[in-house]
Amino acid sequence: MKISMTVNGREMSGEAEGRTLMSDFLRNTLKLTGTHVGCDTSQCGSCVIHVADRAVKSCTMFAAEADGACVKTIEGMANDDGSLGTIQQAFQDHHGLQCGFCTAGMVMSADALLKENPSPSESEIRDYLEGNICRCTGYHNIVKAIMAASGQDVENIAA
Amino acid sequence: MPADGGIGAATIRREDVRFLTGTGKYTDDINIHGQAHVHFLRSEIAHGKIKGLDKASAEQMPGVLKIFTSDDFAEVGGLPCGWQVTDRHGEAMQEPAHPILASGKVRHVGEPIAAVVAESREQAQDAAEAISVDIEELPAVVDMPGALEDSAPKVHDDLTSNLCYDWGFVEENREAVDEAIRNAAHVTTLELRNNRLVANPMEPRVAVGDYTSASGDSTLYTTSQNPHVIRLLMGAFVLGIPEHKLRVVAPDVGGGFGAKIFHYAEEAFCTFAAKNLGRAVKWTSTRSEAFMSDAHGRDHVTKIDLALDAENNFTAIRTETHANMGAYLSTFAPSVPTWLHGTLMAGNYKTPLVYVNVKAVFTNTVPVDAYRGAGRPEATFQLERVIDKAARELGADPIALRRQNFITEFPYATPVALEYDTGNYVATMDRLEDMADLAGFESRLAESRERGMLRGLGVNCYIEACGIAPSSLVGQLGARAGLYESATVRVNATGGLVVMTGSHSHGQGHETAFPQVVADMLGIDAGMVEVVHGDTANTPMGMGTYGSRSLAVGGSALVRATEKIISKAKRIAAHLMEASEADIELGGGQFSVAGTDKSVAWGDVCLAAYVPHNYPLEDLEPGLEETAFYDPSNFTYPAGAYACEVEVDPETGKVSIERFSAADDFGNVVNPMIVEGQVHGGLAQGIGQALLEDCVYDENGQLLTGSYMDYAMPRADDVPFYAVDHSCQTPCTHNPLGVKGCGEAGAIGSPPAVVNAVIDALQRAGHDVEHIDMPVSPSRVWHAMQG
């Protein structure tokens, strides 16, 4: 079947089977490979995107379920001029990524969090990231980056 | 230092921009026109005899191109093992064949039996389900001591037993160590298990094989930490493809932690099948496949004895370990429990006598190989746990007992063959006591108790041997590879540089840190330096990234190549300024003549090298490009002291990490931001091992922890903000940067700190608990508290 959706502000469409996962549709059909797949039990969160302004795991929904929806992925997170958005910039400034594989999901989850809770505490951030696994950073600089992106002073957080 | 960051600057990472915008290029992002997909039919049985395989109906399924079995690989070599260990009787280890696809028998759950190549991934999987395999199930070998009993089934029928090797080190010390332990004033004994782990880089493995029939060239895109090693092993030992006809590319790689060092069957298969079918062939692992096909880590069962004299000086250490090899020898598996483990058993202490015995055992489980730290965490854990236990038995302060036994003079030759070139264990412990506010522990303890929680403090030290390693030494020890590293520095005509390194970044930040080194040496902006890595077609032969070796070995090669550049550039500058080469100085991107105001800019020298109109052509070739291979003269020895404070919920047994402090000595540091990030990540993996992670098989060899539903990965709410510090710096004495390596420290040093803290908490609360095996899960803690 042909499905269409607005992805990062652009109309896009492509062929999908019923069983085509949203993550596969983005990666293979729309060639948006910034969304990653790191597990098959819906836990790692590398595939988090926003559908209708809600963070979802794109490996755990069918592409056809997003037919007609507004979708946002990591490719749509930079500013209009191409510079890094606030959260992206905070991740770079605070070394919130190493291998980069989980990063798209982390940024998309962080964006959803800050929309719900503009100034989250450390524990609120850690709690919110329950569904995003990172194997590189030990989470320290991810949490710090999200606090910084929300405008909080992170100078006093130990290295 | 250059304005935008030379050595010592916390330069933010340039590679982050592509990762943060979704424009990284990982192996699974590579799709080759016309590619086919492979699905591996994997064994669901741990041990069995393949009596028949019927693929006729599967071959007729839609989209199927070909179904491969072991018969198709009759002319192809098996997967090689890169390290041979000689046992304590001087005999070579038992080394079984390791086929690409199971041949005759299946030996672990997840072993590939057949490979279906089809137009789509789903079609390949559909057809794989239609293959009928008749397997006669045999009793599985899972438990290590049991595997060595005479009555145990054999994993490999052509070997004499399930014993890979029985290694003793230093064998000549064996009797003296026994004697010292018999005569000691006090002996502390501890039996423990170092839990089996799964590395779990977030990017699952991927391989894409491609073949160009017109030229006969094969290309493999793969998730590897060391593409040149894969090219050498696969080309020379498996498929018989000369290296000039084989290109291996490891593009952006989403973490490795050891599991992506090794040469895997899937890589060889995709390369082979692409040529066989004339189509590119792609394999993308699922996480479920990763759990049963990526090499696992750790899995040691150990008994350690620590002997002390009447003054609490350590007099001898004896340790006996069973190390699980799994069903086959993964690429570097034999080296892990031996040379990466036994040689570290002296730790930070001046114990005169050490004897290490390791029995490596074949079982019907996934092969076990290096995982972050590789042998050194196993050594550190047992040593630092037994010291803590000894302190309790003797009523000694655990920190004071360690301090009393510290090595304080360097270089220091250990009784297990290493020579520590430098270190200052007193300084790191001093720093730790300060940063961890050990003096404030009692008040924090009181506060925890008011809330009904138990609190404990664990402290330990670690030392590791990194920057692996002198080729001549590892050759004597059984390595079938050299362990140098390479760098080519190419200066362009307009002054920009490209560094081509044999190291590989899969998160470590080479693209940022390596230019800092070059920029610092040349006095130019780091932005003028670009790094190329990961492609055998455009980088010099290198051994890759593992064992905390990139900067210590690869960075040293980079320094040597840059020194050659400077030397040649000075000759060009001398010519341009009509001065003596000996008088040329380089600073701030300018060549100047000492004692004069004459100077010529870096860019002008570069231009002259490529537009050699005014140039000493009779003495000097044009161009400015140099390569260096660096082979270190010794390992490097990062060391540190870690402290962990935990709270234990006495009702549920749940442990929470309240504080974690790490004082490390990494020698000189090029990018402190990256170094701290490496430590953070290592700490989370060490805390994960201590509290959460456990790869478990049942008695039939079935993997019980085959997904994140049962294998507990550390998550953001399992760990605290860490306090890390690397201000104690004793620079490495034998490499040009004075660096030691930082990638594995956190994973090596943290597990004993966590377990020591839990035991401390329980003992302070009156529980007579001496040890709990990792992971120290809530249920284990609760059961321990029940006595």
Place this chain on the structure above:
Amino acid sequence: MYAFELERPSTIADAVAALAADNAQALGGGQTIIPTMKQRLASPSRLVSLLGVSGLQGVSSGDGAVAVGGATTHVDVANGAASSYPALASLAANIGDPAVRNRGTIGGSLANNDPAADYPAAALGSGATIATNHREISAENFFLGLFETALENGEIITSVSFPVPNRASYVKFEQPASRFALVGVFVAQYDNGVRVAVTGAAEGGVFRWTEAEAALSSNYSAAAIDGLSTPSVDNLVRDLHGSAEYRAHLVKVLTKRAVASS
């Protein structure tokens, strides 16, 4: 994953009609069935998505009960029941992770009846009534054991009605890997007595701890639990994350905590 056809009806009637096909199955948020299908452990020929069916979404309250539409996501329950039934909202707010809560639905969770899921504890602990397209089923009669419910083929959960208690709380102790409940206890006090429902612990799924209900009905305090023996370990789960004895112990600990926090 095996091939199947995906239907997205907009009315209950269309959904029911679509589910009449052989081997058709309802699809809520898919947070359980999609991973299961990836492992090829389920092979429906047709999935009928209920997310677009009108009338199945939302939380409303009245007549001493909170009614939740069958296709309401966890996050919408967390927000929609926050004032009317805080313990239920809190439970919903701690299912899985945020992305799972944005997709997963109450109907999907109840119909699946995972022995470690949270919602069954709320439903049984509240004495909820599960309404389908052709009947109402009490929670007592709904949960029939491991992944088994009273639902018949083609039957759709349209709403769930939770009588609002005087006070209630759900306390979960998470299995460290999956973050499902190793044990979860839902305690609710009503005028006519206290209900205690336990999830995660038993092989057969959610159950009522009647001894605790009796003790708390006469004395609603954590201390009332102290005198009780832990539940029998006979039918409790024993696995690599905890023994039956540990789970039995947790049932008691968490019941006390739930009472204290209610």
